[in-house]
Amino acid sequence: MTAAVLHVTPDSVPANERVFESECLVKSNIPVNNDYRLLILDAPAEILNCTPGQFFHIQCPVRGGHQPYLRRPMSIYGYFPEKGELQFLYKIAGEGTAALAELKTGESLNVVGPLGQGFHIAQDWQNLLLLARGVGLATLAPLALEAQRLGKKLTAICSARSPELLMSIDYFRDLGAEIITVTDSEGTSDLAHLQGVIEGLIAGPGIDAFYTCGSNRLLKLLQEMGAKHNIPGEIALEQQMACGLGMCQCCVRSFRAESGIVHKRVCKEGPVFDLQEAMGW
Amino acid sequence: MVDLSVQIGDLSLKNPIMPASGTFSEDLATVFDLNMLGALVTKTITRGLRQGNPTPRVCEVSGSMLNSIGIPSKGVGHFITNMVPFYQAYNSPLVVSISGNTADEFARLCEEISVPGVAAIEVNISCPNIEEDGKAFAMRPASTLDVMRKLRAATDLPLWAKLTPNTGETSDVARAAEEGGADALVVSNTMLSMSIDVQSRKPRLGNLMGGLSGPSLKPISLRMAYQCAKAVDIPVIGCGGISTIDDVLEYLIAGASAVQVGTATFIHPTVMVQIIGELEAYLAQHNMASVRELIGSVRDEEAADTVVFMEAAP
Ligand SMILES: Cc1cc2nc3c(=O)[nH]c(=O)nc-3n(C[C@H](O)[C@H](O)[C@H](O)COP(=O)(O)OP(=O)(O)OC[C@H]3O[C@@H](n4cnc5c(N)ncnc54)[C@H](O)[C@@H]3O)c2cc1C
Numbered sequence: 176m177t178a179a180v181l182h183v184t185p186d187s188v189p190a191n192e193r194v195f196e197s198e199c200l201v202k203s204n205i206p207v208n209n210d211y212r213l214l215i216l217d218a219p220a221e222i223l224n225c226t227p228g229q230f231f232h233i234q235c236p237v238r239g240g241h242q243p244y245l246r247r248p249m250s251i252y253g254y255f256p257e258k259g260e261l262q263f264l265y266k267i268a269g270e271g272t273a274a275l276a277e278l279k280t281g282e283s284l285n286v287v288g289p290l291g292q293g294f295h296i297a298q299d300w301q302n303l304l305l306l307a308r309g310v311g312l313a314t315l316a317p318l319a320l321e322a323q324r325l326g327k328k329l330t331a332i333c334s335a336r337s338p339e340l341l342m343s344i345d346y347f348r349d350l351g352a353e354i355i356t357v358t359d360s361e362g363t364s365d366l367a368h369l370q371g372v373i374e375g376l377i378a379g380p381g382i383d384a385f386y387t388c389g390s391n392r393l394l395k396l397l398q399e400m401g402a403k404h405n406i407p408g409e410i411a412l413e414q415q416m417a418c419g420l421g422m423c424q425c426c427v428r429s430f431r432a433e434s435g436i437v438h439k440r441v442c443k444e445g446p447v448f449d450l451q452e453a454m455g456w
Numbered sequence: 457m458v459d460l461s462v463q464i465g466d467l468s469l470k471n472p473i474m475p476a477s478g479t480f481s482e483d484l485a486t487v488f489d490l491n492m493l494g495a496l497v498t499k500t501i502t503r504g505l506r507q508g509n510p511t512p513r514v515c516e517v518s519g520s521m522l523n524s525i526g527i528p529s530k531g532v533g534h535f536i537t538n539m540v541p542f543y544q545a546y547n548s549p550l551v552v553s554i555s556g557n558t559a560d561e562f563a564r565l566c567e568e569i570s571v572p573g574v575a576a577i578e579v580n581i582s583c584p585n586i587e588e589d590g591k592a593f594a595m596r597p598a599s600t601l602d603v604m605r606k607l608r609a610a611t612d613l614p615l616w617a618k619l620t621p622n623t624g625e626t627s628d629v630a631r632a633a634e635e636g637g638a639d640a641l642v643v644s645n646t647m648l649s650m651s652i653d654v655q656s657r658k659p660r661l662g663n664l665m666g667g668l669s670g671p672s673l674k675p676i677s678l679r680m681a682y683q684c685a686k687a688v689d690i691p692v693i694g695c696g697g698i699s700t701i702d703d704v705l706e707y708l709i710a711g712a713s714a715v716q717v718g719t720a721t722f723i724h725p726t727v728m729v730q731i732i733g734e735l736e737a738y739l740a741q742h743n744m745a746s747v748r749e750l751i752g753s754v755r756d757e758e759a760a761d762t763v764v765f766m767e768a769a770p
């Protein structure tokens with residue numbers, strides 16, 4: 176079996192909006208540390224027309240007593256059309272991801288995507304700040320690649336429980352990003368310390384935009400700092416999904432809009448949203 | 457060439473495969489050409505704006521799912537201005553699903569939505585009727601008859617009545633819908649269910665209870681489709697747990713003239729396209745000229761007479 180798209184998308188759909196259901200082959204699926212695993216797939220070129228921040232909806236296998244039914248959303252960690260490669264960085268959270276961890280090289284995995292709206296980088300933004308904790312790095316990693324491609328300066332603040340769990344540092348460094356690490360065990364990841372670090376960056380080289388994901392704490396911090404210094408930003412959010420395509424409306428979250436509080440679908444209007452629109456949870 | 461077309465009252469469908477309400481939207485057009493489908497059935501709308509239920513709105517239950525999406529709706533005006541024109545670009549007939557809190561409100565929406573571009577109206581009478589303690593219209597024959605008469609008077613378009621499995625009177629409700637003027641029955645909606653996380657002891661759905669859909673629902677809705685096909689002369693459209701060609705064949709053999717595919721599209725967005733191809737291949741392989749040869753071909757023989765006594769437990 177080879178990696179293949181299972182159907183033909185209509186020509187009337189613009190190339191960057193096409194969604195594919197495809198069978199991919201597992202190239203490798205190995206732990207990167209105690210908590211996280213890296214899944215590398217051999218993927219058909221059509222499905223690799225992606226934007227950083229988009230995701231795929233993955234059909235985890237039925238395996239070893241695990242019977243996931245719905246698909247599981249996973250951010251694109253890396254996409255390389257030249258190599259025909261699609262990568263995911265994931266943490267075992269429950270039944271579906273536990274089954275995913277059992278996939279072996281050469282096996283096939285059905286994925287749907289690319290899905291959702293990714294991050295935006297405005298032309299006149301030069302200094303980008305990325306603030307990520309835990310598996311949030313998976314979502315933000317392709318942004319670093321894009322920043323390098325566009326010749327932007329990127330600073331990545333990577334936060335984790337302990338230094339061993341810090342991931343993707345080399346990946347970011349190879350892309351020319353400046354790395355600042357903070358960890359709980361070293362007592363450097365608290366909000367006051369982070370705020371100081373970010374204030375320093377704003378006063379120094381300056382920051383044109385913030386990018387973050389996942390954490391309520393980091394959201395609030397960046398919202399405050401963004402409002403104070405008039406710096407725009409984006410956040411990637413999570414919500415439980417069924418269809419992943421915008422059809423079922425199960426993945427809604429509340430957002431601030433001019434008209435009041437509105438519901439938006441994380442799979443369709445997101446997963447990347449304006450930082451100030453997002454609401455804590 | 458095999459003939460996949462079927463007839464639902466006055467409406468001809470190019471094939472018997474269509475999406476189920478709430479599991480389909482214009483978004484699926486980014487995946488495949490919607491003209492491949494027999495009909496396009498939209499998510500239920502209400503007259504006014506509605507937010508829907510609290511999250512979590514879905515959970516898994518052993519190879520199936522529960523949902524408590526509710527009916528978030530942008531209202532009838534938004535639908536007519538934005539959605540009807542969108543679907544006019546497709547030649548598959550547009551079937552609009554509607555519901556209302558009372559029979560009169562329901563009928564008003566039915567009238568308002570009877571606009572050019574809409575080929576049929578699916579009336580979701582499985583939704584709660586607030587004048588009857590929130591019991592769904594289609595739980596009882598009398599409330600079914602009452603609402604169907606009002607809906608019938610409100611439109612000249614074909615009316616498809618969507619029934620609920622949350623009733624003990626399937627055949628009587630089916631006959632009441634037919635008597636009230638339905639042109640077809642859609643059998644069926646989701647079954648009221650519940651799931652609790654034993655660790656946290658919290659119900660898994662924000663709304664506490666929700667509707668079961670997916671493979672676990674199939675034996676129940678198949679049984680209902682069979683009962684309804686026996687009970688009425690109008691076409692029955694099977695719905696519930698369909699994910700393979702064999703599931704489709706089962707419904708057609710049981711007496712359904714067409715089927716709706718719901719939750720399976722969440723698992724495989726291209727499943728309907730695949731099933732249409734497989735249905736064509738099946739008919740060719742079995743030397744059948746038309747899919748209509750399958751409809752109601754169940755070999756129940758004498759046992760069929762007892763079906764009326766099977767309403768409660770066997
Ligand atoms: C857009 C998006 C991108 C994501 N990217 C990544 C990633 O790159 N790496 C990674 O490790 N995780 C990511 N997640 C979270 C990942 O989807 C969940 O960890 C996973 O669904 C858990 O499934 P499970 O069966 O192992 O856990 P269970 O707890 O058994 O799952 C039960 C149900 O809840 C859902 N669920 C549980 N946790 C989450 C969650 N955090 N978000 C959404 N649904 C959830 C599952 O999909 C499933 O339907 C992402 C989530 C979203 C929405």
Ligand SMILES: Cc1cc2nc3c(=O)[nH]c(=O)nc-3n(C[C@H](O)[C@H](O)[C@H](O)COP(=O)(O)O)c2cc1C
Nearest residue numbers: 476477478500523580644645669670696697718719
């Ligand atoms: C997420 C979700 C939303 C649904 N919304 C509606 C709806 O708005 N109106 C309706 O008549 N049925 C609705 N249904 C029921 C489906 O149309 C269908 O009757 C049911 O899911 C059984 O079919 P399935 O097992 O193929 O999914 C919904 C089902 C799901 C899973």
Ligand code: FES
Nearest residue numbers: 419421423424442
């Ligand atoms: S998961 Fe279905 S609408 Fe987002």
